[in-house]
Amino acid sequence: MIPSNPYRTPRWLAASLLSAAVATPALAQEDPIKVGILHSLSGTMAISETVLKDTVEMLIEQQNAEGGLLGRELEAVVVDPASDWPLFAEKARELLAQEEVDVIFGNWTSVSRKSVLPVVEELNGLLFYPVQYEGEESSENVFYTGAAPNQQAIPAVNYLMNDVGVERWVLAGTDYVYPRTTNKILDAYLKSHGVADEDIMINYTPFGHSDWQNIVSEIKDFGSQGKKTAVVSTINGDANVPFYRELGNQGLDAADIPVVAFSVGEQELTGIDTGPLVGHLAAWNYFMSVDTDVNYDFIDAWIEYTGDEMAVTNDPMEAHYIGFNMWAEAVRKAGTTDVDAVKDAIIGVSVPNLTGGYAAMMPNHHITKPVLIGEIQDNGQFSIVWETPSTVAGDAWSDYLEGSRDLISDWRKPMECGNYNVVEGSCGGSEAETE
Amino acid sequence: MWMIRAVLPGVWLLCLLLGLAPTAQAQQQTGQGQALLESLDAPSYDAKAEAIEAIIVSGDERSRRWLDELLGGKLQRHKDTGRFVIVLENRSRNWPVIDALTFEDAGEMSRRDLDRIGINNALRGQLQSALAVLDLYTDDVDDRRDAARELLGSVDAPMVEPLREVIASEDDAEVRRLLEQALAIHRLEQGEIEAIADLEGSLNSRVRSALNSATRSDDPLVADAASAALADIEQRLRINSGLETLYFGLSLGSVLVLAAIGLAITFGVMGVINMAHGELIMLGAYTTWAMQQLLPGQPGLALVLSIPAGFLVAALAGVAIERSVIQFLKGRPLETLLATFGVSLILQQLVRTVISPQNRTVVSPEWMSGSLMINEGLSLTLNRLFVLGFALVVFACLMLVMRRTRLGLEVRAVTQNRAMARSMGIRATRVDIMTFALGSGVAGLAGVALSQLTNVGPNLGQNYIIDSFMVVVFGGVGNLWGTLVAGLSLGVINQVLEPWAGAVLAKIIVLVFIILFIQKRPRGLFPQKGRAAEG
Numbered sequence: 001m002i003p004s005n006p007y008r009t010p011r012w013l014a015a016s017l018l019s020a021a022v023a024t025p026a027l028a029q030e031d032p033i034k035v036g037i038l039h040s041l042s043g044t045m046a047i048s049e050t051v052l053k054d055t056v057e058m059l060i061e062q063q064n065a066e067g068g069l070l071g072r073e074l075e076a077v078v079v080d081p082a083s084d085w086p087l088f089a090e091k092a093r094e095l096l097a098q099e100e101v102d103v104i105f106g107n108w109t110s111v112s113r114k115s116v117l118p119v120v121e122e123l124n125g126l127l128f129y130p131v132q133y134e135g136e137e138s139s140e141n142v143f144y145t146g147a148a149p150n151q152q153a154i155p156a157v158n159y160l161m162n163d164v165g166v167e168r169w170v171l172a173g174t175d176y177v178y179p180r181t182t183n184k185i186l187d188a189y190l191k192s193h194g195v196a197d198e199d200i201m202i203n204y205t206p207f208g209h210s211d212w213q214n215i216v217s218e219i220k221d222f223g224s225q226g227k228k229t230a231v232v233s234t235i236n237g238d239a240n241v242p243f244y245r246e247l248g249n250q251g252l253d254a255a256d257i258p259v260v261a262f263s264v265g266e267q268e269l270t271g272i273d274t275g276p277l278v279g280h281l282a283a284w285n286y287f288m289s290v291d292t293d294v295n296y297d298f299i300d301a302w303i304e305y306t307g308d309e310m311a312v313t314n315d316p317m318e319a320h321y322i323g324f325n326m327w328a329e330a331v332r333k334a335g336t337t338d339v340d341a342v343k344d345a346i347i348g349v350s351v352p353n354l355t356g357g358y359a360a361m362m363p364n365h366h367i368t369k370p371v372l373i374g375e376i377q378d379n380g381q382f383s384i385v386w387e388t389p390s391t392v393a394g395d396a397w398s399d400y401l402e403g404s405r406d407l408i409s410d411w412r413k414p415m416e417c418g419n420y421n422v423v424e425g426s427c428g429g430s431e432a433e434t435e
Numbered sequence: 436m437w438m439i440r441a442v443l444p445g446v447w448l449l450c451l452l453l454g455l456a457p458t459a460q461a462q463q464q465t466g467q468g469q470a471l472l473e474s475l476d477a478p479s480y481d482a483k484a485e486a487i488e489a490i491i492v493s494g495d496e497r498s499r500r501w502l503d504e505l506l507g508g509k510l511q512r513h514k515d516t517g518r519f520v521i522v523l524e525n526r527s528r529n530w531p532v533i534d535a536l537t538f539e540d541a542g543e544m545s546r547r548d549l550d551r552i553g554i555n556n557a558l559r560g561q562l563q564s565a566l567a568v569l570d571l572y573t574d575d576v577d578d579r580r581d582a583a584r585e586l587l588g589s590v591d592a593p594m595v596e597p598l599r600e601v602i603a604s605e606d607d608a609e610v611r612r613l614l615e616q617a618l619a620i621h622r623l624e625q626g627e628i629e630a631i632a633d634l635e636g637s638l639n640s641r642v643r644s645a646l647n648s649a650t651r652s653d654d655p656l657v658a659d660a661a662s663a664a665l666a667d668i669e670q671r672l673r674i675n676s677g678l679e680t681l682y683f684g685l686s687l688g689s690v691l692v693l694a695a696i697g698l699a700i701t702f703g704v705m706g707v708i709n710m711a712h713g714e715l716i717m718l719g720a721y722t723t724w725a726m727q728q729l730l731p732g733q734p735g736l737a738l739v740l741s742i743p744a745g746f747l748v749a750a751l752a753g754v755a756i757e758r759s760v761i762q763f764l765k766g767r768p769l770e771t772l773l774a775t776f777g778v779s780l781i782l783q784q785l786v787r788t789v790i791s792p793q794n795r796t797v798v799s800p801e802w803m804s805g806s807l808m809i810n811e812g813l814s815l816t817l818n819r820l821f822v823l824g825f826a827l828v829v830f831a832c833l834m835l836v837m838r839r840t841r842l843g844l845e846v847r848a849v850t851q852n853r854a855m856a857r858s859m860g861i862r863a864t865r866v867d868i869m870t871f872a873l874g875s876g877v878a879g880l881a882g883v884a885l886s887q888l889t890n891v892g893p894n895l896g897q898n899y900i901i902d903s904f905m906v907v908v909f910g911g912v913g914n915l916w917g918t919l920v921a922g923l924s925l926g927v928i929n930q931v932l933e934p935w936a937g938a939v940l941a942k943i944i945v946l947v948f949i950i951l952f953i954q955k956r957p958r959g960l961f962p963q964k965g966r967a968a969e970g
Binding site for chain 2: 214217225226227273279379383
C-alpha cells in the first residue's frame with residue numbers, strides 16, 4: 001500500500017502559468033459554467049443514481065452560494081440516460097456537443113462508463129466517475145474518484161485473512177464485468193497467498209436474482225468443513241435484499257460465516273430490515289457513521305437539501321463531493337475551465353475528504369482513499385471496525401493479473417500514457433484491451 | 436477464540452454470585468458501575484474483551500443489561516460529559532436515551548454528540564457465548580436449547596465441571612443432549628477418540644465442523660474415526676438435502692404460481708396480453724408498505740390487513756386500465772401489448788416520482804422470520820413456508836370462484852362464445868370488468884406475498900412479468916390447473932439444476948426446455964379441448 005503522496009508544486013506551477021497565459025483574454029465573464037450531470041433518473045439504476053444527481057446539484061448550489069467559480073455562476077445541465085447503456089453515449093454527446101458543458105459528473109455501472117468512454121475521448125470532455133469499479137482502465141479524460149480493487153477488495157480480503165482468520169472463501173457475484181474482474185483478481189491474490197483451489201468457491205447469479213435458497217444453503221454447507229469461512233460478495237444492487245433476507249432466515253450468523261460486501265452501502269440497506277444482518281461486513285472508503293465534523297456538516301446539509309430527516313449518505317456521494325471539489329480547485333488553479341488546462345492542473349490537487357483526511361489526484365487519474373471495514377448495525381448504519389493506517393493510492397492496473405501487472409498509467413507530460421508497459425517500454429494506446 | 440475461552444471461567448463465577456447473594460453484591464457496586472463502563476470505552480478490542488470479562492466477574496446485577504445493549508450497539512457515551520447512556524431509538528438525528536447506570540430517562544441527545552462503544556465480530560461471539568451461559572439458567576426451555584446450541588464448539592476446560600453439574604440438574608432431554616455434544620466437541624479437540632461416539636449421527640453444522648477438523652488430526656486413529664462418523668452423517672444429510680431441494684423448488688414454484696395465476700385469468704381466460712401485470716403486483720407490494728407505515732409497530736397486523744387492501748388496490752387499478760385502454764383494443768393483441776407496456780412504464784415512473792426511486796423497507800413480522808427446524812440438518816424458512824401456503828389458498832379460492840359462483844360461470848360462458856352468451860342475457864362488458872378486476876386483484880395478492888421475499892421497489896413487477904407469461908404458456912393458456920402444475924414443476928426443475936449448473940445456466944436450461952416443449956406441444960401442458968379452443 002502506497003501512502004498518500006501528492007505530486008505537488010512543480011506541476012501546479014507550470015500548469016497554472018501555462019493556462020493563465022493561454023486562457024485569460026478569451027473568457028466571456030458573464031456566461032455560467034456548465035456542469036453536466038449524467039445519471040439515470042429512470043429505469044433500473046435510478047435507485048442508486050438519483051441521489052448522485054441530487055448530490056451534484058447540492059454541491060453546485062453550495063458553490064454558487066459562495067460566489068461561484070472564477071466569478072462565474074455554475075449551472076447544472078441534467079440529462080436522463082434512463083439506465084440504457086447506449087443512451088449514455090448519446091446523452092454524453094448531447095452534453096458535450098450541444099450543451100458544451102465544461103465537465104460531466106456521472107455514470108454508475110461499468111458498462112455505461114465503457115459506453116461513454118469513446119465519446120468523452122473524441123470530444124475531449126472531462127468525466128468524473130464516482131463508483132468503485134474493477135480497474136484495468138485509465139483514460140486521459142476520465143477521473144476515477146471511486147475505489148479501484150486495491151482500495152476496496154484487496155484490503156478487505158487482507159482484513160478477513162489476518163484479523164478474522166478466514167481460510168475458506170466464497171466469491172459470490174452478479175454475472176457481469178465488475179464482479180468477474182474483481183473475482184479474477186481476488187482468486188489470483190488468494191492463491192498467491194497459499195489458499196488451495198478447493199477452499200475457494202466462485203458463484204455467479206443473474207441481475208436481480210431473487211431466489212437465493214439453494215446458494216445460501218450451499219454456502220452453509222461449504223462453511224461446515226472445519227475451517228473459518230467468509231463470503232466475499234460482489235452481488236449488485238437489487239439482488240442484495242432477497243440475498244440478505246435468505247441469510248437471515250436460514251440463520252447464517254455473522255459470527256459463523258461473515259459476508260463482506262463491496263456493493264452494499266447505506267442506500268441499499270434502506271430497503272432491508274437489518275436486524276438479522278448485524279455483524280455482516282462491507283468495505284468502503286466512506287461510511288455515513290464516520291465520526292468527523294466535516295461529515296456531520298455534510299450530512300446536515302444533505303438532510304436540509306433533501307428535506308428528509310431520514311436521508312442517508314453513502315460512498316459514491318462522498319466520491320462526488322471529492323471529485324467536485326477537486327475539479328473546482330483545479331479550475332481555480334488553472335484560472336479557466338478549459339479541459340486541457342484543468343486536466344493538467346488537477347493532478348496533484350488535494351482536497352479534504354469526509355473521513356477527516358485528504359484525497360489527492362494521482363497521475364493515473366485515480367485518487368488516494370482510506371479503506372474502511374464496517375459491520376452492519378440494526379439501524380442500517382455501519383460501525384467501523386478496521387481501517388488502513390494511511391490512505392491508499394488507486395491502482396489502475398492490478399498487480400495480480402497476468403498482462404496487467406506490467407502496465408502503469410501516468411498522464412503527466414512527457415509520458416502521457418494510460419497503459420505504459422514497463423517491460424516492453426512502450427505505450428499501448430489509451431484504450432488498452434483488458435482481456 | 437482465545438478471548439471466548441478466557442472469559443468463560445468468569446461467567447461461571449458470575450452465575451455462582453448471582454445465585455448466592457446478588458442483592459448484597461449490588462449494594463456496594465453502584466459507584467463501581469461508572470468505572471466498569473469506563474474500562475469498556477477502550478480503543479483496542481483486546482482491552483474491551485478484558486473489560487467485558489471484568490463486567491461479568493463483577494457480579495453487578497446491571498451487567499446483563501449492559502452486555503445486551505453492548506451487543507446491540509446501544510451502549511454509548513456522550514462526547515463532552517462522558518456520561519454513559521443507552522440509546523432507545525437510533526433512526527433519525529436526535530435519539531431518546533436513558534442513563535446507563537440508573538436506567539432512568541435522560542431525554543434526547545444528538546447523534547453528533549454520542550460515541551458508540553463499538554464491538555466487532557470476535558467480541559460479538561464472546562458476548563453471545565457469555566449470554567448463552569447465563570441463559571442456561573432461564574425457565575424457558577426454548578431459550579435454554581438455543582443457549583446450549585450456541586455453546587457447541589465454544590466449551591473450554593474450566594467450563595467442563597460446571598457444565599456437568601448443569602446437565603445433572605437439567606430436566607429437558609434436548610438441552611442435555613446438546614450440552615453433552617458441546618462437551619464431546621471439547622473432548623475431541625483434546626484428542627479423545629471416545630468423544631466421537633457421542634457426536635455420531637448429529638446433523639448440526641458445528642458438530643460437522645468439529646469432526647472435519649478432527650479428520651486432519653495428527654493421530655491417525657482419531658482421523659479415521661472422525662472420517663467414519665462423517666461418512667455416516669453425510670449419508671443422512673443426503674436424504675435431508677434431497678428434501679431441502681424439493682422444498683426450495685416448491686417454494687420458488689409457489690412464487691411463480693402466485694405471480695402467474697392472475698395472468699392466467701386475464702391472459703389465459705380473457706385473452707388480454709397485459710404487460711402491466713407486473714406493475715399490478717408492484718402495487719400490491721406497495722400497499723403492504725403503506726399499511727405498515729399506517730400501523731407502525733404492528734407489522735403482523737398490517738400484513739394481514741394488506742391482503743384485502745392489496746387485492747382492492749390492484750383490482751381498482753386493473754379496472755382503470757381495462758376501462759381506459761384495453762376495452763378499446765379488443766381483438767388487437769399487438770396494440771394491446773404495446774399499450775399495456777406503455778401503461779407499465781407509466782406506473783413504474785409514477786411510483787418513482789410520487790414515492791421514491793429507492794426500495795422501501797417492508798418488515799417481516801416476528802412469526803414469519805427465521806425457520807422451522809425439522810431436524811438439526813433441515814430447517815424450512817418460515818417466510819417461504821407462509822408464501823407456499825398462501826399460494827395454495829389463493830389457488831383454491833380462485834378455483835372455487837371459477838367453478839362454483841355465478842361470476843365464474845358467466846366468465847366461462849363469455850370467453851367460450853361471446854355472442855351466444857350475450858344473447859342469453861349475460862352482460863358481457865360487466866363480466867369483462869369483473870374478470871379483469873379479479874385477475875388484477877390476485878396480482879395484488881402476489882405483491883403482498885412477494886413483499887416478504889424480495890425488494891419492494893419500482894422494478895419489482897418487471898422481474899416477474901416474463902416468468903409469469905412463461906408459466907401460463909407452459910401450463911396451457913386458459914387452464915388454472917395447468918398454471919399450478921407448470922409453476923411448481925418449473926420451480927423444482929430450476930432448483931434441482933441450480934446446484935450443479937449454477938443459477939445463470941439453470942435459468943437458460945429451463946428456458947430452452949420450455950421452448951422445445953412449446954415446439955412439440957404448442958398448447959402447453961393442459962391444452963383446452965373442444966370448440967372453444969379453436970376460437
